[in-house]
Amino acid sequence: MTPDDRSPSEQDELDELSGLSRRSFLKGAGGGVVAGALAGGLAQPSTSEGVVPQEASAPGASTVSLSGRHQIALQVNGEQVLVDVEPQTTLLGALRHHVSPPMTGTKEVCDRGSCGACTVIVDGRPVYSCMQLADDMPGHAIRTIEGIGTPDDLSPVQEEFCRFDGLMCGFCTPGFIVASTACLEKHGAPDVDTIKRELSGNVCRCGTQTHIIRAVQAAGESGVLKGER
Amino acid sequence: MTSARNRPEWGSNDTHALLNSDIPRVDGPEKVTGRAIYTHDIRLPQMVYARLVVCPYPRAKIKSQSYRKARKVPGVVHGAPFKEVGDSIAFQGADGVVGAIVAETPEAAAAGLCGVKIDYEVLEPVVTPEDALAPGAPVVGRRGNVTGLSSSGDRAEVEAALSECAAVVRGTFRVPVQHHVSLETHGVVVDYRGGNEATVYFSTQGVTGSNREFASHLDLPSENVRVVAHNVGGGFGAKFGGGIEGRIACELALELRRPVHLMLTREDEFLMAGNRSGSEQRVIAGASRDGVFKALAVEADRHGGVGRGALPTPPYIYSVGNTYSEIRSVHTATDSSRAMRAPGHPQASFAMESVLDELAYGINMDPVEFRKKNLADPVYHRQLDRVAKEIGWLEHPHRTQPGVPENALAVGIGFGVAIWGSRSRDITVVDVRIGPDGSVLAATGVQDIGQGARTLVAAIVAEELGLAAHEVSTDIGDSRLPPSVASGGSVTTGSLGPSVKDGAFNARVELAKRIAPMLDAEPEEIRFADHRVFVEGDSGRSVSWKQACASLGKDPLQVSGRFQPHLRDQGIHGAQAAKVEVDLLTGRVTVLKMVSIQDQGLPLNRMAIRSQMNGGMIQALSFALFEERVLDKKTGLMLSGNLENYKIAGCGEMPELVAIIDDEDTREAVMGMAEASNIPGHSAIGNAIYNACGLRLREMPFTPARVLQAKGGMS
Known part of the structure; x- marks a missing residue:
């Protein structure tokens, strides 16, 4: 069935169903409208499945309407990545499900901005990738766990996590590593209170928090600053 | 230990080359770089994503339903x-x-879910024990709303003993339902594309044998179904069977002949993935003037939803002259409880440690001394003394009566003890293979759920062969590997460790036999240490590890290890102390410091044990101050069904934690310890609140509202 087969009312209903609740929640506006300032960064999306982006009808309002699958270009760990997304696709969803090959280091735990497992660095700041729409991300520099060290070449904070056992099951760990990296880049050698504050948006259930705090402190004290290794 | 004996021995705990030290996790680098693949992360060609349609009401009737619009959503299959x-x-x-x-993408599945229209007739929810016990309440279970009543002891004798006590305390202790909150939700990826074989990726605490369950759902021979769990994002007792999500994923895969990815959402997880049962314990306890715990009467309800719930029979740990108890399950129309880290014990600990404290203060006795007086086992005495010293109890200004705060902030200290069986099972087989290139592989079906099983396997083999832990490769988390134990009840270490040691021992003995002629020595004289193989007492006659392995020729050396009961023991203790600050203006409780001491025989990996102790303390802190499932009484809707409403302790709440390994336990045997470390922490926090300011909180969590309520009731 193509969109043309449907009656207008049915199409409206389906547009509603296409998961716009998250958009409404994030933007305070329904109807698949992205505010112009945010859409400004959109790299000319090509259309892979009957798609739009088009200027909204309201004169002067710099907005675009999106529906269906379309391609955007993300800048991830210094490389341009073309990815097919839907309007409701989050940055987390794009990384985990739509980038090829998938980047599954960033974890989905709550999918609503309350656990930090999906933390990535956007333009130098840690953000919850589950609370960012993929369509808002072109033009922004995204760093994920995959861009911070490898098993054979760990970053200083990754080394300290291993040394102090700042991980157990490991599911929260990528989010903590990314948030810790952002913390170290911002503060250099942060004190314990600063570390606690900067990592307060990340949740761990196994109970590694005190070891994580020590690991971040040690990484800061080792003097390897500002992330460039 | 690499001395030649005819059977494996751990040797004295202070003579290890690698074990009994801080051993970094061998899978640390994979996990800190996001390379470790969990069930959530499995991506397969043609894979589809399934979402469950879940009724939010506990009891309801379907008046009408339509999936028509859902099926029309692009991408929904x-x-x-x-x-x-x-x-x-x-x-x-x-x-x-x-x-x-089921849809091609997670987004389409979510959109499809929005298209499902169901009208429910909402029935009386029956979500509180009061509702379940009310006359004429709808019957929740097949056998009624009250089941499993058991009693023990003689009530008349307890009452007679109570009448002679110098101090008698009465109280009703309420523990809410707690959730496991594994960060990786429950779920599976069922890779079935038609034909006669399937692979199931499964976030589980028990890999071995789990293929049978999925084979039954898929109607395949069990040997044709392989279950894989290379990394598991936490379990805490809730991840044994495949559950309804496992069955449904298999049914969908059978129908669609495509791999099905079905991981519960966080909301689904809170609704249907199990919990720690709540409880209400109505307690009367009495002690003599000289500090003997004379009498105890407990009437207790387990709140396990449609499940049984868990609660040990009183008295819990302590010796009591006369005890009478009645325990029953009161069923509500809520998710069944499951095992959760020391099932039933934290609930029992809260009531028991609280009344002990009240009795001690009731006769003006130091609660540490009162505990020791009523604990026969001397291990508890040394452990209580140690945590008391470490928390600063001996310098604490008020030890036999609570503090009378002069300003808004009050500081107090409290205690609790633990117990666990730490049993083991004779099931694990470990294959050890040494390659001519010097590579070593240890393989067994055990799973690493965060406890460090993979590192334990590598480290035991490495020590036996004189290598480093990271030089031993491991193959675990696969139902096709030799069998191992499910990880629950702290059985992994005691069940796995002896088999690994046996396999490593057999590998060493076999390799020694091959090397001995090269070094002109008897096999019994061959030693392994620091990457060298040498003759005891003659370091001149030696070869490197690589040279030794090269002498194997073309074929690797392959041996197996089996459970050796003399290498494990069981039965552990544990004590904890907590220091808190209570703000009497706001009601806020801040935990300043916690101390835990734990015995476990030979501490295989000291760092992993300290991490488990920290985890036990942090989970107890979180349970004490924050965690509580909340259901709306009128509709039964869950009001605490995501992490923004069900708070767990984070970095901001971290106190100073001191984790002490009790090295006075010199048993040359291994056993698990994770459950014990999770038992007494919240009780110690409750007792610390009382010690700080004289407010006895008998209902958890100890929220500001409850502190202020107790304060109001005091004046």
Whole structure:
């Protein structure tokens, strides 16, 4: 069935169903409208499945309407990545499900901005990738766990996590590593209170928090600053 | 230990080359770089994503339902109900799974879910024990709303003993339902594309044998189904069987002949993935003037939803002259409780440690001394003394009566003890292979759920062969590997460790036999240490590890290890202390410091044990101050069903934690310890609040509202 087969009312209903609740929640506006300032960064999306982006009808309002699958270009760990997304696709969803090959280091735990497992660095700041729409991300520099060290070449904070056992099951760990990296880049050698504050948006259930705090402190004290290794 | 004996021995705990030290996790680098693949992360060609349609009400009837619009959403490949119009939902959780949507992408599955229209007739929810016990309440279970009543002891004798006590305390202790909150939700990826074979990726605490369950769902021979769990994002007792989500994923895969990815959402996880049962314990306890715990009467209800719930029979740990108890399950129409880290014990600990404290203060006795007086086992005495010293009890200004705060902030200290069986099972087989290139591989079906099983396997083999832990490769988390134990009840270390040691021992003995002629020595004289193989007492006659392995020729050396009962023991203790600050203006409780001491025989990996102790303390802190499942009494809707409403302790709440390994336990045997470390922490926090300011909180969590309520009641 193509969109043309449907009656207008049915199409409206389906547009509603296409998961716009998250958009409404994030933007305070329904109807698949992205505010112009945010859409400004959109790299000319090509259309892979009957798609739009088009200027909204309201004169002067710099907005675009999106529906269906379309391609955007993300800048991830210094490389341009073309990815097919839907309007409701989050940055987390794009990384985990739509980038090829998938980047599954960033974890989905709550999918609503309350656990930090999906933390990535956007333009130098840690953000919850589950609370960012993929369509808002072109033009922004995204760093994920995959861009911070490898098993054979760990970053200083990754080394300290291993040394102090700042991980157990490991599911929260990528989010903590990314948030810790952002913390170290911002503060250099942060004190314990600063570390606690900067990592307060990340949740761990196994109970590694005190070891994580020590690991971040040690990484800061080792003097390897500002992330460039 | 590499001395030649005819059977493996751990040797004295202070003579290890690698074990009994801080051993970094061998899978640390994979996990800190996001390279470790969990079930959530499995991506397969043609894979589809399934979402469950879940009734939010505990009890309801389906008046009408339509999946028509859901099926029209682009990308949705399947959408169907499991129940028909007129069918009932009997309880929240598994019975509330009324349908499923399957789609090409997670977004389409979510959109499809929005298209499902169901009208429910909402029935009386029965979510509180009071509702379940009310006259004329709807019957929740098949056998009624009250089951499993058991009693022990003689009530008349307890009452007679109570009449002679110098101090008698009465109290009703309420523990809420707690959730496991594994960060990786429950779920599976079923890779079945038609044909006679399937692979199931499964976030589980028990890999070995789990293929049988999925084979039954898929109607395949069990040997044709392989289950894989290379990394598991936490379990805490809730991840044993495949559950309803496992069955549904298999059914969908059978129908669609495509791999099905079905991981619960966080909301689904809270609704249907189990919990720690709550409890209400009505207690009367008495002690003599000289500090002997004379009498105890407990009437207790387990709140396990449609499940049984868990609570040990009183008295818990302590010796009591006369005890009478009645325990029963009161069923509500809510998700069944499951095992959770020391099932039933934290609940029992809260009531028991609280009344002990009250009795001690009731006779003006130091609660540490009162505990020791009523604990026969001397291990508890040394452990209590140690945590008392470490928390600063001996310098604490008020030890036999609570503090009378002069300003808004009051500081107090409290205690609790633990117990656990730490048993083991004779099931694990470990294959050890040494390659001519010097590579070593240890393989067994055990799973690493965060406890460090993979590192334990590598380290035991490495020590035996004189290598480093990271030089031993491991193959675990696969049902096709030799069998191992499910990880629950702290059985992993005691069940796995002896088999690994036996396999490593056999590998060393066999390699020694091959090397001995090269070094002109008897096999019994061959030693392994620091990457060298040498003759005891003659370091001149030696070869490097690589040279030794090269002498194997073309074929690797392969041996197996089996369970050796003399290498494990069971039965552990544990004590904890907590220091808190209570703000009497706001009611806020801040935990300043916690101390835990734990015995476990030979501490295989000291760092992993300290991490487990920290985890036990942090989970107890979180349970004490924050965690509580909240259901709306009128509708039964869950009000605490995501992490923003069900708070768990984070970095901001971290106190100073001191984790002490009790090295006075010199048993040359291994056993698990994770459960014990999770038992007494919240009780110690409750007792610390009382010690700080004289407020006895008998209902958890100890929220500001409850502190202020108790304060109001005091004046």
